[in-house]
Amino acid sequence: MGKFLAGLLMFSAIAAGFAMYYLQVYHFYEEVEATGTDDVTLVNLVTGEPEPVIYDSFMAIDAVSSPIRYRACFTTTLSHPLLTETFEAYEDAEPLTAPNWFDCFDAQAIGAALEDGTALAFLGQRDVQYGIDRIVAITEDGRGYVWHQINPCGEVVFDGGHTPEGCPDPSDIQGN
Numbered sequence: 001m002g003k004f005l006a007g008l009l010m011f012s013a014i015a016a017g018f019a020m021y022y023l024q025v026y027h028f029y030e031e032v033e034a035t036g037t038d039d040v041t042l043v044n045l046v047t048g049e050p051e052p053v054i055y056d057s058f059m060a061i062d063a064v065s066s067p068i069r070y071r072a073c074f075t076t077t078l079s080h081p082l083l084t085e086t087f088e089a090y091e092d093a094e095p096l097t098a099p100n101w102f103d104c105f106d107a108q109a110i111g112a113a114l115e116d117g118t119a120l121a122f123l124g125q126r127d128v129q130y131g132i133d134r135i136v137a138i139t140e141d142g143r144g145y146v147w148h149q150i151n152p153c154g155e156v157v158f159d160g161g162h163t164p165e166g167c168p169d170p171s172d173i174q175g176n
Contacts, residue, residue: 029069029099032060040074040144042087042136043123050125053078053087055144061102067129068096072146073104080120080140093121093135096147110137110145119145130170131157 032039039058041050053076060072093114098105113119114137124134124146131154138144150158153167163169 028063028065029061029102030063032062032070032072034058034060039072040076040136040146041124041134042083043126045086045088048088059102059104060146061098067132068148068150070128070134070146070148071096071098071102071105074144074146076138076142076144078138078142080138083120083122083138088123090121090123090133090135093137094149095135095137095145096149098147105145105147107147113137113139126151127168130154130168 036058038052039060040055041052043049044051055074055076058072058074060070062071063069095105095107095110095114097107110119114121119137119139121135121137124136126133128134128148131151132148133151134146135149136144136146153164156162156164156167157170
C-alpha cells in the first residue's frame with residue numbers, strides 16, 4: 001500500500017509540474033491579429049500622443065493573465081536619426097523574456113543591442129493599463145520589438161504603496 005501511495009504522489013507531482021509548465025508557456029498566450037495600420041505606435045515629441053509608424057512583418061502575442069505578457073516583432077524603414085528627432089526616447093528599457101516558441105523576440109539580444117547603442121528604445125504608449133507602458137525598440141537595421149514594462153508609478157502602486165506625486169490616479173486611466 002505504501003508503494004502505491006508513493007507512486008500516486010509521484011505521478012501527481014509530475015502531472016502538476018507539467019500542467020504548470022504548459023499553462024505558463026503555452027496556454028495563456030494568443031496571437032494578436034495585426035490591423036495593418038496602428039499595431040506599432042510611438043509617442044510624438046511635439047504632441048505627446050502615440051502615432052502609428054511605418055512597419056511591416058508584424059507578429060505579436062499577448063495574454064489576458066498579465067498586462068506584461070505582450071511581445072511583438074516587426075520591421076521598419078525608419079532611420080535612427082528620424083526616430084530620435086520625432087519620438088520620445090524611453091530610458092531604462094528592459095526587454096522581458098518571451099516564450100521560446102516566439103522565436104523572433106530574444107530579450108537578451110535586444111537588451112545587448114540597447115546597451116551597445118545598435119538599438120534605441122522609445123515610448124510606444126504610456127499607461128496601456130495603469131502603471132504599464134508599451135516600449136518599442138528599433139535596431140539600426142530596422143528590426144523592431146515591442147513589450148510592456150512596469151513604469152515607476154506602477155512599481156509603487158503594485159507594491160501596495162500610495163500613488164506617488166506626479167503620477168496619475170489609477171482610477172483616472174482608461175481601461176482600469
